[in-house]
Amino acid sequence: MRLVSFEKNGKPTLGVREGEQIRVIGEETLESLLARGTDLLQYARENASDEIVAAAGLTWLPPLRRPPKIICVGLNFADHTSESKYEQPDYPTLFFRVHTSLIAHEQPMVRPAVSDSAGLDFEGEIAVVLGKGGRHIAKENALAHVAGYSVFNDGSVREYQFKTPQWTVGKNFDGTGAFGPDLVTADELPPGVKGLRIETRLNGERVQSANTDEMVFDVASLISIISEAITLEPGDVIVSGTPSGIGWARNPKLLMQAGDVCEVTVEKIGTLKNVIVDEAAQ
Structure with a gap:
């Protein structure tokens, strides 16, 4: 459904x-x-x-406008880790988003006024929405905690992301976290969204393409590992990581500008589409 x-x-x-x-x-x-x-x-x-x-x-509107928690996973595709010049971690790289950063399908994604002319980057991802919470969730039981899946674009203001070792600020500017449009219930999809194609297109050009089988930590592993430390709640969203192809890693860089159209498509889930606007133009 x-x-x-x-x-x-x-x-x-x-x-x-x-x-x-x-x-x-x-x-x-x-x-x-x-x-x-x-x-x-x-x-x-x-x-x-x-x-x-x-x-x-x-x-x-975003499928959920005020999730209890939005837990994002960095460096979860090895090719993306490599292009980002990091060593592949053996534990998930976690950071949080705040609900005030969320926007919906077909709403403008905002390139903030504090960024320079080439600061807002795309990151196509799958959002995992939990239907049941818990602590110390066993991996073999983890997928039973999933209500459904959606599409996410983790818009990143790179200059601010890399101002400090913590990525939080660059990942939480208002109007940069696109989410939706559909929440597809887990029964309609392969367990743990295994084997699905995820792609990002900027102005019609494919800039990211990968299969979910390439995730370093699959959905069940993420739920289980996160719950070792954090009590998960119904409605929590886990944004599960982006593949390679980000604009910041390219030479020359390919960042989003006002008027650009960014689309993220996940096989069997749908397409999330947003037009980029400058904050001053709103």
């Missing part, structure tokens, strides 16, 4: 995608449903209305 969040009559609304149409469910958010342990498939079947709206022209 494909669940989407959008605005209807000025209110956040949940729906089920049916091709190019959306069947309206209601105004309860995915965060709320997951927090109370709701079976999303059953809820959608029982609450889907007869009201249908066209997907085209909707004002999309």
Whole structure:
């Protein structure tokens, strides 16, 4: 099942995608449903209305606008680690995003005014949304904690990312974390999204392409390892890492400018599309 969040009559609304149409469910958010342990498939079947709206022209919202935690994974594709001039770590490189950085499908991704003319980079990734939380989750049980998957573009302001050994600031500028549009429930996808193609296109040109089998730490491993230290909660989002091809690693660099269109596509999940704007132009 494909669940989407959008605005209807000025209110956040949940729906089920049916091709190019959306069947309206209601105004309860995915965060709320997951927090109370709701079976999303059953809820959608029982609450889907007869009201249908066209997907085209909707004002999309991120699948979750205020996740309890957004845990991002760096250096999770060996080719990307190599192009970034790091040694491949034997433990996941983790950092956090804040919800105020999130934007939805077809919303502008903002190149901040404090960045120079070539600062905002693309990172196509898969977002893992948890349906169940826990601590010390065994790897063999970890995928049972996944509610579904979505697409993410971890827009990175590189000058700020590398100002310090900690990447947090460069990964958290407002309007740089694109998320959506669909939350595809785990039952529709290969376990742990194994064997899926992930690609990023900038102005129609393919700039990233990899298979999820190339992840250094797969989804089950990430959930298990993170839960050794951190209590995971329903609605938490794990952004699972980007493949090689980032603009900062190229010579000359290929960074996003106002007017550019960035698209991230994950096989069987969908495409996330955003236009880049300058902060001063908003």
